[in-house]
Amino acid sequence: MRRHPRRGEAGGQVTPPGPRGAAVGRGIGIGLMYGLWRPRVLGAWRVPASGPVIMAVNHSHNIDGPMLMGTAPRPVHFLIKKEAFTGPLGPFLHGIGQLRVDRETADRAAVTDALGVLDGGGVLGIFPEGTRGEGDFASLRAGLAYFALRAAAPIVPVAVLGSTERGGRLVRALPPLRSRVDVVFGDPFDAGDGSGRRTRTSLDEATVRIQQRLTAHLESARRLTGR
Numbered sequence: 458m459r460r461h462p463r464r465g466e467a468g469g470q471v472t473p474p475g476p477r478g479a480a481v482g483r484g485i486g487i488g489l490m491y492g493l494w495r496p497r498v499l500g501a502w503r504v505p506a507s508g509p510v511i512m513a514v515n516h517s518h519n520i521d522g523p524m525l526m527g528t529a530p531r532p533v534h535f536l537i538k539k540e541a542f543t544g545p546l547g548p549f550l551h552g553i554g555q556l557r558v559d560r561e562t563a564d565r566a567a568v569t570d571a572l573g574v575l576d577g578g579g580v581l582g583i584f585p586e587g588t589r590g591e592g593d594f595a596s597l598r599a600g601l602a603y604f605a606l607r608a609a610a611p612i613v614p615v616a617v618l619g620s621t622e623r624g625g626r627l628v629r630a631l632p633p634l635r636s637r638v639d640v641v642f643g644d645p646f647d648a649g650d651g652s653g654r655r656t657r658t659s660l661d662e663a664t665v666r667i668q669q670r671l672t673a674h675l676e677s678a679r680r681l682t683g684r
Contacts, residue, residue, distance in 0.1 A: 475554065476579055479532035482553030486527030490520075495635055498528045499681065500642035506531075509575040509610035510645065513601055513671055516584040518620035520631065520638075525582060525615060528640045534574045535582035536567060575608035585671065602648055602663035606655050611645035614671045616678035641678035646670055 490496055504510065512533060514525055522535050536558045542550055551557070556574070558567035574581050585601040605612055618639040620632050632638060648663040 476532065476577065477554075478552055479534050479554030479579070482526055482555065483529070483532040485553065486523050486525075488527075490524050490527030490638075493634055494524075494632060495637045496524060496528050497637055497639045497682075498642075499639065499678075501528070501530045503642050503644050504530050504613055505611065505645060508578050509608050510580045511575070511601065511605055511608075511610050511612045512580060512582045512615050513585045513612050513667070514582060514615045515617060515671075515675060516586055518617075518632075520620050521617045522582065522584075524617055524620065524638055524640060529580070529615075529642075531580045533580045533582040534571075536571060536584075571604055572608060575604065575610050581610070585667070599660050599664050602660045602667055603655075605648035605667070606660065606663060609647075609649075611647055612667065612670070613645045614643035614674035616641045616643075616675050618678060618682055618684040622684070639678070639682045639684060641674075641681060643670075643674035643677070 504512075510531070512525065512529065514521060516522075522537070526533050526535070532554065534554050534556055536556045537550060539557050539559045541547075542557045547557075556567055556570045558564050571581055581604065583601050583604070601612070604610065616639075618641065619636070620638050623633065623636075648667050650659070650662065650666075652659070
């Protein structure tokens with residue numbers, strides 16, 4: 458179903474991102490991530506080849522999102538904080554299919570766009586901890602469970618490891634150029650209990666299940682990579 462454009466903060470029309478933009482973003486991500494670093498991708502075959510998918514990614518560095526965009530086997534639409542959509546970066550992020558979200562409010566427009574991605578059979582990328590931190594899935598927000606239950610979409614856990622081990626010589630805030638960053642994809646799983654319920658209690662229970670699965674995947678990825 459075609460949705461009408463919605464208004465942006467400046468009053469202009471903002472068209473919801475489509476799959477073509479995310480495909481362009483994936484191409485840019487491939488060029489940048491493989492050009493600047495040496496990604497080692499493990500388990501990408503576990504990602505369903507078609508249909509709606511949510512990729513839940515640990516988040517400890519700013520390159521984690523672009524790294525996944527450049528290494529995932531399918532184009533990814535990330536929910537990205539609205540603060541990143543400033544100046545020329547805003548139109549660029551929108552153009553490559555990324556979704557703007559206000560983390561301080563119940564952002565209905567962002568929810569609509571995210572569900573639109575999943576309803577269209579696309580891939581939604583989420584940092585379930587809500588912000589950059591230790592990247593250990595210690596604190597999850599309920600948004601991931603809501604999208605998973607609402608769209609009946611499987612969750613693929615993703616661990617990005619090595620992005621924060623040390624800073625580079627030229628830019629201390631980034632990993633050293635040509636250093637290895639591991640991206641480990643886990644087995645997809647359903648967040649629900651099979652009942653189809655979307656109550657507050659079912660969301661809370663799903664969040665607990667999700668956290669257990671994501672934490673277990675992260676531990677497994679660390680053992681696998683030695684990081």
